[in-house]
Amino acid sequence: MNYGKSARSTNAQNWFLHRITGTFLIFLLIVHLWVQHYDHQTATIAVQTVTAEQFEAGTLPTYPDEAVSAVRAQTGNATMEVTPYDVVMQRLSDPVYAVLWKGFNILFLLFALHHGFYGLNNVLSDYIRNDMARAITKVLTWTLALVLLIVGLYSVITAGWNYSP
Amino acid sequence: MKLTVKIKRYNPEKDTAPHWQSYEVPAEPLDSALALLLHIKWHIDGTLTFRKSCAHGICGSDAMQINGENKLACSILVQDIVKGDGDTITFAPLPGSPVIKDLVIDQTRFFEKYRAVMPWLINNTPPPEKERIQSPEDFDLIEDATKCIMCGACTHSCPSTWADPDYLGPAAMLKAYRYTLDTRDEGSDERLGVVDSKEGLWKCYTIFNCVQACPKEIDITRWLSALKRKSVTARL
Amino acid sequence: MIFSHDVVIVGAGGAGLMAALYAKEGGADVAVVSKLHPLRSHTGAAQGGIGAALGNEEEDNWLWHTFDTVKGSDYLGDQDAIEIMCKDAPRTIIELEHYGVPFSRNKQGKISQRRFGGHTRNFGEAAVRRACHAADRTGHAIMHTLYDQCTRQGVRFYDEYQVLDLIMTPDGACNGAVAYEILTGEVHTFHSKIVCMATGGYGRAFKTTSNAHAGTGDGLAMVLRNGLPLEDMEFVQFHPTGLYRLGILITEGARGEGGILRNNDGERFMERYAPTVKDLAPRDLVSQCMYKEIRAGRGINGKEHLYLDMTHVGEEVLLKKLPEITIFSRTYMGVDPITEPIPVAPTCHYAMGGIPTNFNSQVETGNREAIVPGLYAAGECACVSVHGANRLGTNSLLDLVVFGRRAGMAMAQEIEERRRERKLPLPDAPEKRTRDMLEAILSRTEGEPVVNVRTDLQQSMMDNVSVFRNDETLSTAVADMEGLRQRARNVVVRDKGKAFNTELMDAVEIDFMVDYAEAIAAGAHHRTESRGAHSREDYDKRNDDEWLKHTIYQSDCEGNFEFSYKDVVITRFQPKERKY
Numbered sequence: 013m014n015y016g017k018s019a020r021s022t023n024a025q026n027w028f029l030h031r032i033t034g035t036f037l038i039f040l041l042i043v044h045l046w047v048q049h050y051d052h053q054t055a056t057i058a059v060q061t062v063t064a065e066q067f068e069a070g071t072l073p074t075y076p077d078e079a080v081s082a083v084r085a086q087t088g089n090a091t092m093e094v095t096p097y098d099v100v101m102q103r104l105s106d107p108v109y110a111v112l113w114k115g116f117n118i119l120f121l122l123f124a125l126h127h128g129f130y131g132l133n134n135v136l137s138d139y140i141r142n143d144m145a146r147a148i149t150k151v152l153t154w155t156l157a158l159v160l161l162i163v164g165l166y167s168v169i170t171a172g173w174n175y176s177p
Numbered sequence: 178m179k180l181t182v183k184i185k186r187y188n189p190e191k192d193t194a195p196h197w198q199s200y201e202v203p204a205e206p207l208d209s210a211l212a213l214l215l216h217i218k219w220h221i222d223g224t225l226t227f228r229k230s231c232a233h234g235i236c237g238s239d240a241m242q243i244n245g246e247n248k249l250a251c252s253i254l255v256q257d258i259v260k261g262d263g264d265t266i267t268f269a270p271l272p273g274s275p276v277i278k279d280l281v282i283d284q285t286r287f288f289e290k291y292r293a294v295m296p297w298l299i300n301n302t303p304p305p306e307k308e309r310i311q312s313p314e315d316f317d318l319i320e321d322a323t324k325c326i327m328c329g330a331c332t333h334s335c336p337s338t339w340a341d342p343d344y345l346g347p348a349a350m351l352k353a354y355r356y357t358l359d360t361r362d363e364g365s366d367e368r369l370g371v372v373d374s375k376e377g378l379w380k381c382y383t384i385f386n387c388v389q390a391c392p393k394e395i396d397i398t399r400w401l402s403a404l405k406r407k408s409v410t411a412r413l
Numbered sequence: 414m415i416f417s418h419d420v421v422i423v424g425a426g427g428a429g430l431m432a433a434l435y436a437k438e439g440g441a442d443v444a445v446v447s448k449l450h451p452l453r454s455h456t457g458a459a460q461g462g463i464g465a466a467l468g469n470e471e472e473d474n475w476l477w478h479t480f481d482t483v484k485g486s487d488y489l490g491d492q493d494a495i496e497i498m499c500k501d502a503p504r505t506i507i508e509l510e511h512y513g514v515p516f517s518r519n520k521q522g523k524i525s526q527r528r529f530g531g532h533t534r535n536f537g538e539a540a541v542r543r544a545c546h547a548a549d550r551t552g553h554a555i556m557h558t559l560y561d562q563c564t565r566q567g568v569r570f571y572d573e574y575q576v577l578d579l580i581m582t583p584d585g586a587c588n589g590a591v592a593y594e595i596l597t598g599e600v601h602t603f604h605s606k607i608v609c610m611a612t613g614g615y616g617r618a619f620k621t622t623s624n625a626h627a628g629t630g631d632g633l634a635m636v637l638r639n640g641l642p643l644e645d646m647e648f649v650q651f652h653p654t655g656l657y658r659l660g661i662l663i664t665e666g667a668r669g670e671g672g673i674l675r676n677n678d679g680e681r682f683m684e685r686y687a688p689t690v691k692d693l694a695p696r697d698l699v700s701q702c703m704y705k706e707i708r709a710g711r712g713i714n715g716k717e718h719l720y721l722d723m724t725h726v727g728e729e730v731l732l733k734k735l736p737e738i739t740i741f742s743r744t745y746m747g748v749d750p751i752t753e754p755i756p757v758a759p760t761c762h763y764a765m766g767g768i769p770t771n772f773n774s775q776v777e778t779g780n781r782e783a784i785v786p787g788l789y790a791a792g793e794c795a796c797v798s799v800h801g802a803n804r805l806g807t808n809s810l811l812d813l814v815v816f817g818r819r820a821g822m823a824m825a826q827e828i829e830e831r832r833r834e835r836k837l838p839l840p841d842a843p844e845k846r847t848r849d850m851l852e853a854i855l856s857r858t859e860g861e862p863v864v865n866v867r868t869d870l871q872q873s874m875m876d877n878v879s880v881f882r883n884d885e886t887l888s889t890a891v892a893d894m895e896g897l898r899q900r901a902r903n904v905v906v907r908d909k910g911k912a913f914n915t916e917l918m919d920a921v922e923i924d925f926m927v928d929y930a931e932a933i934a935a936g937a938h939h940r941t942e943s944r945g946a947h948s949r950e951d952y953d954k955r956n957d958d959e960w961l962k963h964t965i966y967q968s969d970c971e972g973n974f975e976f977s978y979k980d981v982v983i984t985r986f987q988p989k990e991r992k993y
């Protein structure tokens with residue numbers, strides 16, 4: 013084994029980023045969970061939880077009145093049935109509000125992908141020790157990350173565009 | 178009291194695979210685990226093979242797996258591992274290196290890694306007439322790491338090393354830390370070039386097994402983390 | 414197989430590594446052959462310190478150090494060699510520091526120094542801080558650094574090769590060694606221009622010892638068996654503070670930091686014997702006093718040990734300056750030195766005698782003019798003699814580095830001078846004697862196990878040749894050796910394999926052990942006086958008229974031995990009564 017004879021890897025930067033993304037992810041996750049499940053103000057919380065069977069049978073959770081009426085007001089349809097998709101889209105189609113939320117989600121996406129894929133790469137390189145195979149896994153995993161990033165960015169950025177329920 | 182001592186035996190000239198063998202050994206609570214092995218070797222079965230020398234935890238010869246944990250046989254007492262009469266103690270070689278015979282492992286790779294990190298003081302400035310000055314605080318920074326006896330208990334307890342035998346491992350990188358953070362050393366560039374590599378620091382996932390295994394109670398993970406920070410700042 | 418190198422160093426402790434480093438730096442092709450991996454050598458166990466008159470803490474002077482060493486040796490040390498050692502000490506320590514040895518530091522950032530037994534200011538006035546140290550793991554710090562440096566220099570190491578014989582030409586020059594490769598069971602020849610012995614001490618010849626299991630003095634037996642002499646073998650140092658029954662060492666540094674020895678009455682008995690330096694008297698004296706206390710019935714609860722009291726020293730000092738011994742007491746005795754006194758008794762510690770060398774570490778044939786061409790020796794196995802009849806604490810590590818360094822430089826120079834010469838030709842079948850010996854052991858199917866012989870030998874040495882000796886005990890010991898020799902040559906081993914056969918090496922070591930144990934016992938019997946560590950109850954005075962001389966022991970290793978003598982070199986300090 014020729015230790016250290018290989019060029020310095022990009023591991024130092026990646027490791028450092030891993031710490032930073034890790035730290036930020038804690039906060040991002042807390043905000044995410046809070047917004048998704050606990051916050052009345054952003055009005056996304058379902059009052060009722062739906063079991064898997066109910067969901068299969070097509071039951072939708074009931075939403076607080078504020079959320080339902082906000083969606084209905086926006087669409088001008090005072091009797092429509094409100095789905096979770098509608099609730100999220102309503103939020104993301106608001107031009108001012110959406111910039112904040114999209115920014116948040118893009119950051120979240122980037123950090124989670126880097127954190128997860130750097131970790132995954134480490135684990136894989138522990139067990140895949142052939143240099144060639146390592147290079148291939150590395151390319152493959154980061155390509156996958158890139159694809160997921162593109163899909164993710166696409167969905168986040170375009171979400172709410174031309175939304176009409 | 179009487180104990181059952183179970184040992185993972187392997188004789189390269191006879192066996193195709195390791196097997197367990199048990200011995201009944203008289204013991205006192207204050208006997209070291211090494212004393213049990215010596216008793217077997219001297220009085221019961223001379224073919225039992227293990228390394229030993231100082232018998233008080235300073236030479237690093239007899240790191241092995243005792244009841245599943247990496248320990249120095251000479252530095253752990255019977256009373257610390259068994260409850261009483263008739264209990265069993267198991268001995269196995271350190272995991273993660275090829276076994277030569279019984280409890281003796283091949284340390285070639287372990288020392289190859291040690292050599293790889295340039296484990297010596299690098300300082301090309303002509304030295305002063307007297308000693309190089311180093312404050313007690315600066316000395317404190319490396320003192321813990323200088324306690325290392327190179328027994329291998331840490332590296333052979335490290336899941337990263339088990340998974341990837343090329344990984345430099347805690348012992349070698351602790352040496353790198355000991356010299357890199359020595360205020361008298363000027364070789365951090367060269368040395369970091371080795372530890373800041375694919376097989377180096379970044380495979381330490383702070384699992385802390387090394388800290389738990391170290392018979393000298395060195396805070397290895399802490400020092401490796403410091404070395405990681407040093408590597409990052411050196412690149413910024 | 415035949416390995417060929419300019420210099421072959423046998424042993425990789427402090428002395429071997431130091432010699433290797435300087436020989437290599439001097440341009441020689443150096444191989445170090447060691448039965449243990451170098452880092453497992455017993456130099457790593459040295460705790461307390463290494464002496465040098467650096468004067469970092471208070472005024473000091475190499476002449477004071479010289480005086481202390483001469484007086485400590487009970488005037489048997491060769492004063493020219495002692496002067497060299499003490500004068501060289503500061504420079505050598507500084508070189509070690511430059512190599513990277515992590516010494517503890519004082520407030521000014523200089524190497525920290527502490528008190529040690531027998532080291533005084535101004536020719537005996539009061540204790541002086543002279544022991545440079547790395548907490549209480551000084552030997553470990555030095556040895557690891559030396560190994561690191563040898564690695565850097567590309568010294569060739571043959572680890573786990575046990576040397577079993579020297580190769581001598583018909584003219585009595587040494588040109589190689591025969592070694593057994595433990596891993597494979599092969600016997601190899603090392604062919605060289607120079608061989609340097611650095612095989613360390615023989616504490617394992619005694620029942621209670623601070624020495625490692627590997628401390629079996631092989632080098633001494635090899636020298637004897639090749640017709641070369643040993644010097645001053647009767648002087649064996651017992652360290653006062655070994656853990657009771659185990660013999661594990663509690664450094665003298667513990668007393669240097671303020672520890673006190675107490676008997677069953679709680680009395681600080683050393684005040685009675687050595688009013689000036691008290692507990693910091695030299696080791697021979699303290700060990701003898703401890704035995705006297707125990708014999709007078711003042712051992713703790715009637716047992717054969719006393720207390721080392723550190724409780725007043727304070728937790729901080731113990732944890733910061735003496736961490737290792739704090740852990741040893743806790744682990745092995747279940748005693749916490751912060752709150753309880755440690756049970757201690759004298760333990761066999763150090764060999765003052767050994768292979769006679771001059772101060773360039775060249776082996777002598779027993780008289781000062783005649784050296785053995787191609788053979789050097791350094792460290793505990795050698796006798797320069799700087800320790801005379803009793804070694805001072807911190808002077809052994811110093812001996813290793815000063816004379817190891819000198820050996821290295823002298824060997825490099827000799828190689829340079831002999832650059833154009835070829836190595837002296839090997840004799841026919843240089844390995845024959847070794848192969849025959851191993852074959853004989855392996856083919857034997859009946860006999861007693863090694864442990865029986867070794868236990869009996871150790872017991873006899875402990876009972877008869879320890880701190881106090883007399884005609885009766887010593888005659889017994891010498892007589893015992895005859896029987897032990899026959900038994901040692903007829904041990905049987907169960908392991909007949911080639912791979913890592915340590916039992917076979919145990920059998921060889923016990924055979925060797927009888928040869929030098931006999932030298933110790935016979936030497937002690939022969940010397941009818943008390944001097945330093947050699948304390949005869951039937952001749953309890955030092956006798957300078959008859960015995961101010963080194964004994965040179967020669968033996969055919971069949972029970973026939975003879976003595977000759979070598980004068981002591983006296984330069985500055987005339988022998989005086991030794992009082993502390």
Ligand SMILES: Cc1cc2nc3c(=O)[nH]c(=O)nc-3n(C[C@H](O)[C@H](O)[C@H](O)COP(=O)(O)OP(=O)(O)OC[C@H]3O[C@@H](n4cnc5c(N)ncnc54)[C@H](O)[C@@H]3O)c2cc1C
Nearest residue numbers: 424425426427428448456461462576613792793807809810
């Ligand atoms: C517990 C303890 C504490 C001490 N503390 C101090 C102290 O504080 N200050 C001080 O000055 N002194 C101290 N000493 C004394 C000092 O440490 C020793 O005298 C010294 O280390 C001996 O060094 P050495 O290089 O001669 O031999 P060692 O370090 O014993 O090395 C011997 C070498 O020879 C090799 N060897 C032996 N036989 C063979 C063979 N047949 N073939 C091949 N290789 C062989 C071994 O593998 C080993 O590498 C202490 C000693 C002990 C035991």
Ligand code: FES
Nearest residue numbers: 230231232237251
């Ligand atoms: S025998 Fe030396 S560390 Fe255990």
